[in-house]
Amino acid sequence: MSRSPSAGIGPATMPTTPDTIGDPSPILRLDDVVKHFGGRRGRPPVRAVDGVSLSVGRGQTVGLVGESGSGKSTLGRLALRLLEPTTGTVTFDGSDISRLRRRELARLRCRMQLVFQDPLSSFSPRMTIKEVLTEPMTVHGIGTPKTRLARCRELLDLVGLPSHALERYPHQFSGGQAQRIGIARALTTDPDLIVCDEAVSALDVSVQAQILNLLREVQRELGLSYLFIAHDLNVVRYMSDHISVMYLGQVVESGPADALMDSAMHPYTQALVESVPSLDQRGELRAPLVGEIPSPTRPPAGCRFHTRCPRRFEPCDQAAPELLQIGERSAACHLLTTDEETRA
Known part of the structure; x- marks a missing residue:
């Protein structure tokens, strides 16, 4: 039976989602990807993404969560090679797209699409919805004018909009309707992977x-894979088979969605979970995450979270913890490799 989120979504009401990430040939794989911006004239670079590895299985959803400034959106654009990685490799369906030439990459573009946070800002206000939807097909040389128009009508029906919407302009739609059109546009080229950025x-x-619910229905019907970027943990848990948590350009914890949310191992993930707006039995809000994320131009030495971590101890400001694999999960924290007696 389809799962339906509601205004009252909370961890206790979320149904479980099986972890099926583990496809031997994932549709998307990022290996030790780094993206630095700037760094000229003696200024330190912005270390937006600093050595991230993850994979997205075919037909599955990987959620990417973290505070603003953690590097989530940058990683999503690196996955589509809308940004060039400083180092590292991005592999899509077995092809290392980080090294493809422009013409070769163009052949794969139609199989990788992006749904934006604000679809209206990505639409030309002078284009009708028909023009918005047919443009990607025209660019990629898909179909004829007649078949493109038929595809537009089919996609509008799929996302729950009437066909007469084709003659209207973006400003004539509500935010939710515009996002439905954004999803339809992403589907025009029949992609295998969609990056949903907030x-x-x-x-x-x-x-x-x-x-x-629409995204889930479309995924089931078309067999899509999603890299789902968001800051709302309840939304990420609802959508995802697997979650990776980013902090200051690095993945600090990763694992099956329900396991990670129910028993987070990294103090940052624990703080994010505790920061989810939710009333406990006494009617009190849980304590929020304290402090500001440091500047990505000068990340702290050692563990990058130690400046805000309530459980920090001697090694945390001296050595960066390794990302340890623990069963189906992984986390980078000195607490996982040091016993209680040493920490006391």
């Missing part, structure tokens, strides 16, 4: 629920 964060909660 795709519901600008919408009202009730509209969020509708868009999330």
Whole structure:
């Protein structure tokens, strides 16, 4: 039975999702990807992404979560090679796209698409919805004018909009309707992978629920893979088979969605979970995460989270912890390799 999010979503009401990440040939794989911006004239570079590895299985959803400034959106654009990695490799369906030439990359573009946070800002206000939807097919040489128009009508029906919407302009639609059009546009080229970058964060909660259900229905029907980027942990848990948590350009914890949310191993993940707005039995809000994320131009030495970590101890400001594999999960924290007697 389909799962339906609602305004009352909370960890206790979330159904479980089986972890099926582990496809021997994932549709997307990032290996030790680094992206630095600037760094000229003696200025330190912005270390937006600093050695991230993850994979997205075919037909599965990997959620990417973290605070603003953690590098999530940059990683999503690196996955599509909308940004060039400083170092590292990005592999899509077995092809290392980080080294493909422009013409070779263009052949794969139609199989990788992006759903934006604010679809209206990505639409030309002078184009009708028909023009918005047919443009990607025209660019990639897909079909004829007649078949493109038929495809537009088919996709509008799929996302729950009437065909007469084709003659209207973007400003004539609500935020939720515009996001449906954004999803339809991403589907025009029949992709295998869609990166959803904060795709519901600008919408009202009730509209969020509708868009999330739509994304899940489209995924089931078309066999899509998602890299789902968001800061709302409840939304990420609902959508994802697997979650990776980013902090200051690095993945600090990763694992099956329900296991990670129910028993987070890294103090940062624990703080994020505790920061989810939710009323306990006494009617009190849980304590929020304290402090500001440091500047990515000068990340702290050692563990990057130690400046905000309530459980920090001697090694934390001296040595960066390794990302340890523990069963199906992984985390980078000195607490996992040091016993209680040493920490006391």
